[in-house]
Amino acid sequence: MIQLMEKEDAATAADQRNEIVLDTRELNLWYGPEQALKNIALQMSEKQVTAIIGPSGCGKSTYIKSLNRMVEMNPLVRITGQVMFKKRNIFHKNYSVEELRTQVGMVFQKPNPFPKSIYENVAYGPRIHGIRKKKLLDEIVEKSLRDAALWDEVKDRLNENAYGLSGGQQQRLCIARTLSIEPEVILMDEPTSALDPISTLKIEELVQELKQDYTIVIVTHNMQQAARVSDQTAFFLNGEVVEFNDTVTLFSNPNDQRTEDYITGRFG
Amino acid sequence: MPTNRQQFDDQLNTLRSALVEMGRKVEEAILNSVKALKETDLDLAQQIVDQDVEVNQIEEKIDEIGTTLIATQQPVAKDLRRILTAFKMASDLERMGDLAVDISKVVMRIGNDALIKPLVDIPRMAEIVQLMIAESIQAYMEENVDLAYKMAKMDDEVDHLYSQILRELFVFMVDNPKTVNQSLLLCFVSRYMERMADHATNIGESVVYLVRGHRPDLN
Secondary structure, X not given: OHHHHXXXXXXXXXXXXXXXXXXXXXXXXXXXXXXXXXXXEEXXXXXXXXXXXXXXXXXXXXXXXXXXXXXXXXXOEEEEEEEEEOOEEOOOOOOOHHHHHHHEEEEOOOOOOOOOEHHHHHXXXXXXXXXXXXXXXXXXXXXXXXXXXXXXXXXXXXXXXXXXXXXXXXXXHHHHHHHOXXXXXXXXXXXXXXXXXXXXXHHHHHHHHHOOOOEEEEEOXXXXXXXXXXXXXXXXXXXXXXXXXXXHHHHHOOOOHHHHHHHOOOOO | OOOOHHHHHHHHHHHHHHHHHHHHHHHHHHHHHHHHHHOOOHHHHHHHHHHHHHHHHHHHHHHHHHHHXXXXXXXXXXXXXXXXXXXXXXXXXXXXXXXXXXXXXXXXXXXXXXXXXXXXXXXXXXHHHHHHHHHHHHHHHHOOHHHHHHHHHHHHHHHHHHHHHHHHHHHHHHHOHHHHHHHHHHHHHHHHHHHHHHHHHHHHHHHHHHHHOOOOOOO
């Protein structure tokens, strides 16, 4: 019996070793002559939440924006190294940015809904991907809004302008918009820094829900938020990863003195 | 990011000083309780009982500061361990203070009766326990893990003396049933000291946890 139980435990442990979805290898990035990322190596597993913390200018936003190649919108950017998304290098010339971004969605610091109705905000992505049937679009809109924990608040006013929503609702709408095209990864760049504490809590709860189905990377200035929502945390400093560790370990007994100094507020 | 790191550090230092002060008071109480026993000094015993309230007050102060810091500073890493260690150590020291009171109460129960035998092993045990407390506090002040381990080793000797004392008192009781009452009280005293050594060992574990982030079993 004990042997059987041990076997089961081993099987569960194996299941928990999720597949690596995003594998960053020796990633270097320059803005003109300035090197913003230095030899970044990070592995993000399926259905895990990874938090990126670090002081302003440490490269955390640059890093997260490189994961869906948004960083390349700046013409001065030069990149070496690889980011393997499901074993394919996203920087390879044959990898289309559009294809990447349908699978790696992003939510920004300030909610940025389109100046359209709530419904249209969510239906926009699926429409671009060729979905025309009203019934199917309705289903996608409802499911996305439900998954973003917004449905109950907006179901009776789907045709109203999204700008009429509160900041927290707008941010959840942007999350619903991201979910509508069924990505595998959701990148969040300081998603709650413009929100009040209650809306922040709702987004944090949502992150916990979403990680059942999605791999999430979240950049945050709020270290308690990183501690609350993430499974693993990377501490960036001057463009380098100082420490990448289990969140609990990183916040209770970090390996690197610089991590300790940063999270205890001795600099940054 | 706490912007008032200086204030936070000041509060953490206050916690540390409170623990050191508590440690000194408990050390003194233990020393005096054994002295009161050896010299059947009832006044000294009463004084220990009366002064225990001060130890309890320091523990309350430590609890209060630690709770406030957790609520207001969201401590992490070593800051967090420092506060958790303070709670745990204060609780261990408070129990040690209570045990010194228990010994003093034994002194009062023996009263002016002559001791059934000159005390040898109990004072020896007391000396070791006292050294353990002193070193555990020192290990905490210096964050000295090696000293914490070295101190905890002395617990073996205390355990050895404890069983030796019990065996000896058992023989006394069998040989002369009139000594049963006092023998039992002395058994309690040695038991109290054995418990003190365990609490000192716990403090050693807390020191290791504070410095290294894991709690070893030193007992």
